[in-house]
Amino acid sequence: MKENAAHTDGAAPPRRVRVWDLPVRIFHWALVLLFCFSWWSGKEGGNAMQYHLWSGYAMLTLVLFRLAWGFVGSSSARFAAIVRAPRAVMAYLHALRQRQAPGYLGYNPVGGWSVLLMLSSLALQTGTGLFANDDIATEGPLYKWVSKATSDFLSAIHYYNFYVLLVLAGLHVAAVLYYLSYRSDNLVKPMFTGYKLRPPGHADPPVRFASTSLAVVVLAIAAAAVYLLVRK
Numbered sequence: 001m002k003e004n005a006a007h008t009d010g011a012a013p014p015r016r017v018r019v020w021d022l023p024v025r026i027f028h029w030a031l032v033l034l035f036c037f038s039w040w041s042g043k044e045g046g047n048a049m050q051y052h053l054w055s056g057y058a059m060l061t062l063v064l065f066r067l068a069w070g071f072v073g074s075s076s077a078r079f080a081a082i083v084r085a086p087r088a089v090m091a092y093l094h095a096l097r098q099r100q101a102p103g104y105l106g107y108n109p110v111g112g113w114s115v116l117l118m119l120s121s122l123a124l125q126t127g128t129g130l131f132a133n134d135d136i137a138t139e140g141p142l143y144k145w146v147s148k149a150t151s152d153f154l155s156a157i158h159y160y161n162f163y164v165l166l167v168l169a170g171l172h173v174a175a176v177l178y179y180l181s182y183r184s185d186n187l188v189k190p191m192f193t194g195y196k197l198r199p200p201g202h203a204d205p206p207v208r209f210a211s212t213s214l215a216v217v218v219l220a221i222a223a224a225a226v227y228l229l230v231r232k
Helices: 002-008 022-044 048-072 086-097 109-129 148-182 189-193 212-230
Strands: 015-018 195-198
Touching: 022 048, 022 148, 022 189, 022 212, 048 109, 048 212, 086 109, 109 148, 189 195
Parallel strands: none
Antiparallel strands: 015 195
């Protein structure tokens, strides 16, 4: 009914603009599933720890892929475009408090830094897991390359950084709900479809999309690197 009314009044409908490429969308949802699975398998312990290790390898592969994609991927995914100066972040937060923050086609200044922070924490989590041990029967594939004391230290970081990841994930969900409730900006749907609705007449910088074939090559290189790293 609203769309019909808008057309009757002569108002132009929102534009449907492509923003997220398929590799970024697959990365996002695969990471969500693997994070939940790693949480379960780590809590379950016992025989599930082997699955925990495999899940960790898959997460490390995805993190390496996303880090590389931040340099060679589509423009909406590149760090040069999404990580802005601290002054821009503070200005955006001030505008957000005043309910005057502009909409962004891709990541806003806060969202860009949250992506970088999440990737850094995930890299720390998967990296320390390679050297960790549980003092029972499970050891990371690189455990033998460090002393027991070093492994215990890295295991502690692996344990506590998980709660950092939980906080970051909770903040991410809270931000998504805030934008949906108070700004009528659905951030979830574009991560499924790749498209975002933009106001008519609003000029957005064009997104330059990298090929899916390049993403496959980057993912294969990341997977090969992890395999060579963890094989015994």
